[in-house]
Structures are given as C-alpha cells and as structure tokens.
Amino acid sequence: MILRSVVGKLWLTIIILVSLVLILLSLFLSEQVEKTYVKDQKASLSQLADEIQKTLKALGSDQTQYLHDMSKISEMFNTYMVILDRDGSVLTNVGSPVVSNVPWKDVLSQQELDKILRGEKMEPKTERVSLDDQTGLSLPFLKDDILVVGVPYFNGEDIKGILILYQTQDQLSETDIKRWIFYSALIGIVLTTVFAFFLSTRITRPLIQMKKAAEKMARGQFSTRVPVRFHERDEIADLAMTFNRMAGQLEDSIHQLSQEKEQLFSILRSMSDGVLTMNKFGKVILTNPPADRFLGLWREKDSDKEMNTLPPPLRNFFNKVVEDEQEHMGDITEQGRTWAVIMAPLYAGDQVRGVVAVLRDVTEERRLDKMRKDFVANVSHELRTPLAMLQGYSEALMDDIAETPEERREIALVINEESQRMGRLVRELLDLARMEAGHIRVEPGQLSIYEFIQRVIRKFQALARDQQIRLSADLADGLPDVCWDGDKIEQVLTNLIDNAIRHTPPEGFVRVRVYEEKERIFLEVEDTGSGIPEEDLPFVFERFYKADKARTRGQSGGTGLGLSIVKHLVSAHGGEVSVKSSLGEGTVFIIQLPIRVKEEGKDL
Template identity: 50%
Template sequence: MIWRSVVGKLWATIIGLACVVLVILGVLLLQFLDRYFYEKQSNDLKHLAEQLVALVVESPARQDVIRVARAVVEAHDTRLVVIGLDSGEKPKRVLLDDRPSAASDVPEVPLDALLRHTALQEVLKGKEVVVRGRFPLVGAGGKSGRALFEQEIVAVGEPVPLGSGTYGAFILYRTLEDVETTMTHVRRLLLYAAGICIVLTTFFAFFLSTRITEPLRLMKKAADRMARGAFDSRVPIRTRDEIGDLARTFNRLAQQLDETIHALQREKEQLASILRSMADGVITVDRDGRVVVTNPPAERILRAWQEGDGAALPAPLAALFQRVMRERRELATDLPVQGRIWSVVMAPLYDRDDVRGAVAVLRDMTEERRLDKLRKDFIANVSHELRTPLAMLQGYSEAMVDDIAATPEERKEMARVIYEETRRMGRLVNDLLDLARMEAGSFQFDRQEIDPVAWTDRLLRKFSALAREQGIALKAEAVGEIGPLRVDPDRLEQILTNLLDNAFRYTPPGGTIRVRLRDEGGGVWIEVADTGVGIPEEDLPFIFERFYKADKARTRGQAGTGLGLAIVKSLVEAHGGSITVSSKVGEGTRFTMFFPRTDAGDVAGQAPKTRPSRDTGRGPA
C-alpha cells in the first residue's frame, strides 16, 4: 500500500505539516483580524463618545447638543443612550428626541440589560468602559424591551460630569454584524486559499517525495537483484547530495560484495574440485550427527553402509563420532565393515570455542592390508622355496666333501641332484625378476605380426615327442578364419609353454590336450584344455597367485616354482588381454585367453605397467 511506502509517508508528512501550518496561520490571522476590527470599532465609538462629551462640556445649551449629537449619530451606524440621575439618584435613559435617528435600523438593547452589566455600571463612577459581548436585542425602534434575539455588540461608555462629583453617561453601541460578515468572507477566502495550497502542496509533495525516493527504489530493485544472485547490479548516481552519497556507497558495497562472492565461489569450486578428485571419502557431520557434506567416494560408502535415514551418520561411524564430540580431539581407528577394512580419521570442527560438528576421512585399506599380508607371505614362501634346494645343496655337497659316496655312480647322482636344484633356484630367481620387471613397466616386448594358426602348429610340434612319450593326444583346432595377430612371439611362446607344461604334468596317459583358436570380438581367443586331474573349486580364485600350488602332494619330480601362472597372467595382461580358468576335479582344466588386435597400452614396444588382479599370486607351475 502507498501509505506504507516512503512516498506515502513523506507525502502524508508534508500534507500534515502544511495543514498544521495553514490551521495555525488561519487561526492567528482570524484572531488578528477579529482583534483589529474590534479595536477599530471600539476606537471609533470612543472617539465619537469623547466628541459628544466635549460638546456637552463646551456647549451646555441643550438644543445645540441635540443638534450636534444628532448629526454625529446620523453620520455613524450607531445607537446613543444618555444616562443621567433622577431625584432618587437612580439612573435613567434620556433620548435625544423622539424622532427616528439615522441609527434607527440598529437593534435596540434594553436599558436594564445595559445597566445590569457590571462594566457599564463603572461608567457612572467616572470610568471609561469598552464592552464586547452578547446582549438581548429588540427590533429597531421597538419599545417593549422584550428580547427577540441575542447578538454581539461593542459598546463604549463615556462618563459625563454633572457636577458635585456625579456623572452621567453617554453609551454608544453598535452590532458587529458587519465584522462577522467580513470575518465570514475572510474565513471563506482562507478556506479557498487553504484548499489551493493543499492541492499545490500535494503535487509538490508527490514530486519531492518521488524525486527523493526514486534513488531509494532503484537501490531496492538493485538489492532485490543482488538477493537473487545478480551481484553486478549498480545504482545510477544522478545527484551530489546525501542520496548520491548513499548510491555511491551502495555501489561500492555491491562491488565489494561481488568480488567477495566470486572469491568465495572460486574457493568453493576449488574445494569441491579437491573433494571430488580425492580417492578417500570425506564426510562432514553437524553436532546432531547428520551428514552435511560428502564427496563422491563418501557418497558411495554411505549408500553401501546406510540402512535407514539417508542423512543420519551410519552406525559404524556413530560411536567414533560420539567419542570425538565428547573428547574434542582427533581420533583414528580401523573399522571392519561388510568384509572390508576402513581406516577412519575423524576430527572435531570448531566454531570459536564450540564444537559444531566433525569431519571424517575414510580410506579403504582392504587392498593395502591384503598386499601387506601377501608381501609377508611372499617373503615366507620365497624363503621356504629357497630353503629346500639350499638344504639339499648343502647336504649333498657336504656328503661329497666328506667322501661319503663310495662309488662313482653315487657321486654322479649327488652331482645331478645338486645340478637340478641349482637350475630350480635359477628358474625361481629368473621368474621373480621377470615378474618384478613386468610390474615395474620395464619389461620389453618385441611385437611382430604372426599367423596364429601356423605359429601354434609350429609350437605344438615341439611337444609332439613328449606327447607320444606320455601317451597323451595333443590336438590343435581353429574355428573359422583366424586373422593375423600382433604380439611378442617369444612371450606368447612362454605363455603357451607354461600352460602346456602344466597340462602335460597333470594329464594322465590316455588323456587329451587341446589348443583351440577362434577369431571374434576384435581379437583372438586361445584355449588350452586338458583332461587331467583338474583343480578343486576352492583353489580356483587363488590359482594365479604367486607360490600358490593347488596340488599339495606333488612329488619332487613334478615340483615347479609356483610362479608360472602368475607370470602367464602378467604377460597376457601386458598384451592388453585377459585370462580365465575353469576346472572340475577328475574332468580337466581349461585356460581361456583373449588377445586384442590393438593394444592401447603398448607404446614404442614397451609394455605398460600392469599388475595381476591379485598382485602376489601363486600358480601351480
């Protein structure tokens, strides 16, 4: 509403002030005019009365006084009453004569009303009196003395000395009807002038208030735009007064606010970018234990942990949060949740001296803990694998030194055992070096384009004699057309040789080993399947781990390093491929490999740094 606005309030204030001023001026002016007219009338009557008294004093001849008084009264719209003393010293009215005077149209005041007036009684004591008031009047020339109406008159009583200290009186009075008429016209003029003044003041007030409040409205609109986020809003500066100063201050404030908001926005975006790029989960919690801010990893963690209210802190973190809020210090712990191990560091957030919440950083330590365990197992396995050949080397060499072998055949057997164990340790060391180089990304590949079918046939010919010797059927099969493949032939031979060696080792006579090739999915699939003893199902997830041996009862003649399948997996993945295994005990085992035709990881002939899905695995080789 306009009355609630600055324009309405300013307009109402100006109009109210103008009305108050007009009322005060009108009252003062009317009082002044009333007093002025009253004094003028009273002065005229006093002057007239003084003239009549002077006539009486200077010319005691009654006829002369009557003639002069008559002339004077006829010249003025006035009634004259002459009061003397009778023999009983009671006042009485004496008319100049019985003829109508010029003042006959002036209503007459009864003598009793005049004589009852206290002030007029003072005239007979020799005092000049001026009286203004309402008196009962009768019609002009009336004799009844009955009051027909009341009207305000002004009367002047002038004492007339009669001698011996007694006084008569000349009382001249006239009505203030003309004054009232004049005052009525003046009041009407004042009302007209006040109306015109109010109208003009209204236009002026609206003009002034609009001119004053227009910059304020512009500032309000600019503030509204800023509240909606438009911090570049500015107010035009049109004056150099206080409003202009306010506009300049507002613009400076808007500029500083704009710069501050942009700085805060940049910091917020930077913080959000940092939080998004963090691999660790970050959770901010208020003092009530409700999640306030999270980053994407933390959101995934919360979705996996939460069961009820999505904004509440998950149960695994609630106890730690209560401890942090109670002890007001940073705490760290490991939480096993859903089969994984999480390292949680939680610290309180302060608002001056008050703790307003906490921030927690969560890191999935499952892989690190597993790798740490595998590293320990790796060291133990390497120590175990080296301990046996070293013990045998030590034992047989001591026997030879002590000349325990009695015959050349026994010495030759001891030398053969020492030689085989030395070769076994050499293979173990070489396999470890190969794995280390592949994991470090320094393993060199010499990629060449080969015909997979011809290359496989050539490799299988190397195993044909072994197959005949063990009574095992060795077969190669190509499904459809097989296109060329770009790989490192030596490493591919190392892969297949390892798999075929395992197949021959665990396939009994009369069994079958089959190498099958097919071309689909943008690469070549190679399967190596046997009808051997198979691998127990519980061992399949660990088959590619280092030093893992599915057959715990293998003989020394069948023993391997336990690194063969780990190397196979690393070499396949270094070519950008993949390998899987399926097996049933008593039915056989199938290894399936995929080699893509394009390997984005191969740059300038160097294999990318790859890790098996289980870094420290054990294979049955």
C-alpha cells in the same frame, strides 16, 4: 501502510507539528483580538455614549441641533446614533432616516430597555440583525452583526427615551479577523501537507532507492548501485555514496569468493582422492567424484539410506573425531577394495562445526606391498629348501657318511635335482622380470593346430598315467593354421597342463579343448581338481600367489610363477587369459588368441 514508511512518518510528523502550531497560534490570536480590538471598541463606544449623554443632559431642552451635529460627526467615524422614545420607537427628527425601520425591540430585549429607562447604562454587546428578512431593506452599512450600546436619553432632568450608538460589521471586523485567522491556519495546513509530502518524498527518495538496491542485492544482484546527485551533497547523498562503496566492495568480495569456490571445486573434482565434508551432526554436505563412488558402494547395498548419510565405517571414525577433537586415520575394506581414511575436525572458533575426511584407494598399494612381502617370503622359501638340502647332502659327502657308491650316487642325484630346481626358479624369475619390463620378443611362425596340440599332449601322457589321470584333447573340425610363436605358446600350455595334473586327484581327468569363434582361437585347459576359492580368482595370475594357503611349494612342485608367465606370454600375443573355478569342482583356464600374431608392428 503510511506508518510503516519513512515518507508517511515524516509527512505526518510535519503535518501534525505545523497543524498544532497553527491551531494554537489561531486560538492565541483570536483571544488577543477578543481582548484588545473588541474590548477597545466596546470601551470607546461606551465612552462616546457617556459623553453624548452628559452633553445632552447639560443642554437641557435645546438638543436638536447638537443631535444632528453629533450624528453627522459620529458617522464620519463609522458610528451611528439612534434615539428611541420610551415605547421603543425611533424618533424621526434625529439620526439617519433609514435606521427608523430597524427592529430595535428585537435588537434590545425588554429587560435591557427597562434597565435603560430606569437610568442605568447598558453594557456594549454584539447583536445579529437581518434587515432583509424583517424590513425588506438592503443597507450597505448594516449587515448581520452590530456592536451596540444604550444609555438613558435626558431632555432636561427627565428620561425621555433611549440613546443608542452602534457600529456595523463593516467597521467591526472581529469576526472577520477570527475567520481569516482560521482560514489562514487551514490554508497553512493544506500548504504544509503539500510541501511536507514533497519535502519528505525528496528527502526519502534516496532512502527508498537504497532500500530497493538492498533488496536487489539480497536477491544476488550485487552490481546494483544507488544514483547520487553530486550537486546536492548532503548527509543522505554521503550515505548513498557510502552504500555504493560498500556494494562495490561486497561485489568484489563475492566475486573473489566465487572464484575461490570454483577453484576449490575444480581442485576437488580433479583430485584422485575422495574428499567428504560433514557437519557436526554427521550429514554429508560436500563430496567430490571419488567420494561419491565410495559412498555409492553402501548406497547399492542399502538403497533405503539417505544420500547424505555416512556409511557405518565412516560413522565410527566420525564419532571418534568429534569425541576426541583430534585427527584419526585408518583403513576401510569393502568389496575387495581398501581405502585409507584420514579424518580431522573443522572448527568455528573453539567449537567443532564439522569434520573433513580424505579417502584414498590403496587397494593397489596394499596389493603390491603384499606381493612384495610374499615375493620375498616365497623366494626365500623356495631357495631355502634346496640350499638346505644341498648343504646337508654335501656335508654328508664331506663327512663320508655315504659308504657305498650307490649311496653316494643317490646323494649326488638329490644334489643335482635341487640344483636344477634352483636354476629353474632363477630362470623363471629372470624370464618374468624381462616380461614385466616389456622385453618379450614374439617370433610368429606357421603352425598346424592339430599337430601342435598333439605334440604338447604326448609330452604329458607319461606323467598323467603315473598320476592315474586321463589326459585328452578335444579339437574342433576345420581349424585353420595359425601364426604364433610356437615355443612361447607351448610354454603356456605346458604350465597350465602341468598345474592341472598336479592339482587333480587320481581317477580325475584333464582335457584340452580347441575351437574357433569370431576369428579367434580358444584354448581351454579343464581339470577335475580341487578348484580355486572365488575370492582368490582375481589374484591367481600374480607372482607366487597360492590359492591353497596351507600348501607349500615343495608339496606342489611348482615355483608359483607359472600362471604369471602365462598371462604375460598370452598378452604378448595380443590375447587374453581367464579362469573359471568352483571349490571342489575343478578349474577351467580359457585362452583367446588371434589367428595371426603381429611381429614388431607387422601383420604376418
């Protein structure tokens, strides 16, 4: 964990660097102490021993006073002198009396004693002495380590013993110096560790704060800032200030993006057109409510499909757009509704990263366009036939083709019938135009349903007999009197009964049923005719709509406006009209009317 943090790396780097420096410095100083201080001490002690030896050799046998004087003088310079006889025992008449108890045979080896007694000089050396353990003495000037040198002791020309000069540890501080050097190095390492940790922590604290701030920003907390001490302006403080500026700009950018995203979503939700966005693999990633309703049509048909899977018609458009990298458009029809589709590629640089599609429900537009075309075609057709007949028969009269009065009368009768047919068509067109413009004036009046229905039935009895069709009325008991516009409701029933008779084969029947339910009067016109295909039922009340596409207006005898007029008249009375039919099984038109109809906002 230490090596994975900046504090740990910086701390270890400082400690290792300082430790190496202190250790190398300690070794260097120890070596220098060894080379300079100890070497000089040994040389000085050895030179002093040589000088004393020469003097003693020159004095001959009169040495006692000189030895006592040199002993006193050497002690002033922290150097002590001892004379041993040839057996290694201390001569008691010279030197300090306390050193006689020092076990010099343990300090100097037998080989060194023999070497000195042969007239050779012993090189200075450092030796360890423990007087407390061996003599029972505790001397303040004799401690564990001494620097000792030995030379032959001459009394005249003969070697009488061994002259030893030594310096105690109090005066010889080589070991102490080395020890304190290493103690100082150790203390330096410890202090370096503490200060390095403090320094690294202080230096890296802003970095740690920036790291925590970055983690918070990664979790979406873009308002996070790093505290900055302005009285400690350095590179790290500048970095923290730059980080805060970056965080502020990022927060502003995220806020603006969020606002733009919300604005885009609001626009998409408020659009009446459906919008879908797909990635380059054809998965739906964004939709608005109209697009969801569009996709719901296929999800209802195939519940196993994933929610973000394109329906087959859109998949074909998608493949074309991705392949061509161009915009494509067209229509999709499903369940009686039509959508206009515009699909275009979305780019990321030069690559197609997805596709956007706009869907518009154009069912009503297509229906109205078809109605317009059908209206023009039907009106042209309806007018063309009588105009052609009028032109032909009038030319026959002008050319005197009809020779007898009976032929001329017959031609005049045809011209009259076609003129009436044209007038009826124009009149119904004008009535329908007024109705669609809302210019229907309902003038309710009190009516007896029984008398009203019977009167309408009697009007069609002759026509029904001629067509060999049974026409009847089925009225429930206890029906109340109603307040309707009798002329307009009679026109409604006339159009429905006339249609029923014209589309019912011989030996069939047409029945008018009247009953009351939930304070509303129901009028049903039922026939046993050819019926209406199921796919045509939603459109039968449109102008000029023909359920039988092969039948012409001349064959049916109608103008194609009757059911549309029926719908407008019933709606003007506050009622509803519907149809039930099966192909080859007949048709039932159902009218619901209130018992009392309002006139100009007043309940009569």
